């Protein structure tokens with residue numbers, strides 16, 4: 643059992659999702675497009691170079707392979723992808 647992380651008080655933290663690998667070519671050169679802005683600007687500063695904060699410009703996918711150019715949508719249970 644995993645309790646829901648209901649931290650609505652302070653979400654300031656470094657980006658710590660695993661980078662993963664491309665489902666097509668299998669390399670780990672994956673870019674994460676993070677939809678929406680982080681609650682804390684420090685999260686942008688602390689995030690890895692392969693994380694791109696796309697804000698409200700929803701590109702229709704949130705993963706991109708730097709090797710083969712594949713784009714896909716991650717199924718991350720932690721992100722409720724509501725753009726609102």
Ligand SMILES: [Zn+2]
Pocket residue numbers: 664665666667668669707708709710711712
């Ligand atoms: Zn690839």
